[in-house]
Amino acid sequence: MFEHFFQCPYCWEEISVLLDPSVMRQTYIEDCEVCCRPIEFHVAFEESELVEFRASDIEQ
Template sequence: MEYTVEIEVACPWCGEPLVTGADTSAGDYETIEDCQVCCRPIGFRVSCRPGSVEQVEGAGPG
């Protein structure tokens, strides 16, 4: 079973699409990743189960 799932979300700062991998092996988690376009940090809250992502929320700090 593949535990890394590719997801696409819009950057909350610049609106550009961001493609990243979500690790679904550990269940729900939070992480911070920089936008590939504007380089600002995005806090992600990922809800998942092994092999699939159920929900992704991305927000800037604050």
């Protein structure tokens, strides 16, 4: 597992997520552990290296 730190697009708190480099491309939704709002993640790995990470708010 790979720990990655980022800022929540809602509350701007720095939080971390655990990413699995064995899955080359991932898109999923997870709630912020601070403000509990939904964040959409886009993650990509190449040869176990993180090459893309986006954490976006979800327009509702």
